[in-house]
Amino acid sequence: MFVSINWLLFPLELLITLTLVVLVVMDVLLPKTVKKDWLGYVSLGANVLLLGFWTTQREVIGNTFNGMFVEDSLSWFFKGFFLVAMLFVFVMTHKFFKATEGRRNEFYLLLWLALIGMCLIASSADFLTLFISLEILTISLYVLTAYTKSDKFSLEAGMKYLILGALSSGFFLYGMSFLYGITHSTRFDVIQQYVSSQPLTPITLFAMVLIFAAVGFKIAAVPFHMWVPDVYQGAPTPVTALLSVGSKAAGFAILLRLFSVGGVFAAWHFEWSMALAILSAITMTYGNLVAMFQTNIKRLLGYSSISHAGYLLMGAAAGSALGASAMNFYLLGYLFTNLAAFLVILLFSIATKSDEISDFAGLAQRSGILAGTMLLALASLAGMPPLAGFFGKFALIMSAMKSGFLWLALIASANIVVSLYYYLMIAKRIYVDAPRSTSPITISVPMRTVLIIAMIAIVGIGIFQGPFFNAAITAISGM
């Protein structure tokens, strides 16, 4: 069989691979003193250039590799999302290794590998491509999680992540094998045709549930969430940021392609929308309730990220175009909010060597900008107007109500009130409580700039939702 390949359809992936190769060569050739910082500078520079290149790729649409790889508005949207996330992660990585003096070469290479995996996930149009790109992403994340190998928390987190991650990919594969057996294909469009012409049988339901288990693992929905708190706490902070934003968004990209409106299983929506709604309600309630009792800030954000997966699942349960675009918009707001929070946590832990919430007491007196960014990020996570998180939650709840899930909308609103409690408790510690040590934390000018950019994005997306929501709608409509 002749396979025609349209090379112009995936220049971004090719360029990312090229960057990876350049970094490997640099790693081998450059002397130690030079490459220490330059791997980071080159990564950051290449990322900015790729982001610029990405803006020119909007009109590139089509599929190649016999329909296994697709480039459309949804993949374009998510690739930009991943590139922006990586930009912050590279900044954090640079800062992280400035403070810890570990081996940093492989860290950058693995981050780029994870980026390739995420971009391929967004472009998958076949279960085989999806499986392999998913593994590229998760396997590099296993190593990144266990990277600070002398730290017992990091090792423990890596091991737990690997066991549960491999379990979920086993589920995915088993489900995929049954889907292949029934539909004679692994391609999304062939399976979609099958789904729209056939009723749901127990065996296809079985396959679908197994595949959803793997997606649920990536997005951290409740029965598959066990890894989240431990891995978030144990992983190096830049990796936690990547997990909470990049890996989760990759999961939602899969969810949109498979389970959302226009997705592979869309024709059976009626059968499973109730299951998704129940899952969504359980996920957000569990995440918010357990988050209240946390003492470690990274662990707390882990539970908060579980509850946010619950909010986002509302859009999938709604199964409407509004729900899907609300998910996209929410992810946009969540991107800047969470990255800002983790950047503050990183800078704080570099200065104080602590992730404990109690040590955040009186942060406002020690560093105004750290306290301000954290406050803004927490307020946006809690969904206070006019920040990014508010309009996203609003749109998601509206989509659930329009699809007839009034009870889900009510549970979500109750959850938002509950979550305010623990987000504002941290804010209270930062602004009201007396500091344990009064030594000021100095933040360098580049870091100040990054923090201010993140703050502007959180407020900007909240106030000028129009263009961002339009981008989210366009991403869905061209699927």
Place this chain on the structure above:
Amino acid sequence: MIGIEHYLILSGIIFTIGIAGVITSRSVLKVLLSLELLLAASNLSFVAFSRYNGDYAGQAIVFFVIIVAAAEVAIGLAIIVLMYRHLNTIQADELKDMKW
């Protein structure tokens, strides 16, 4: 006559053994072995379906799965070696430093 259902039942049994192994094993090495069983079960059903449907895609997929399984085990063993060096244990239930 051995039909598709025999292969599927066998793969179902292997899958179940794998899940049981992951849940019950104390040693991380045994957990890794059980995880391999999961992938092997999927491989078996891929090949069986491929034969039954009369197309070769399923058999090609198995090659990719084998590569992924090898990569996963390589990382898993590396982490186990580090665990043994730094924590002096390879028991899964002793990984409990982080608890809420």
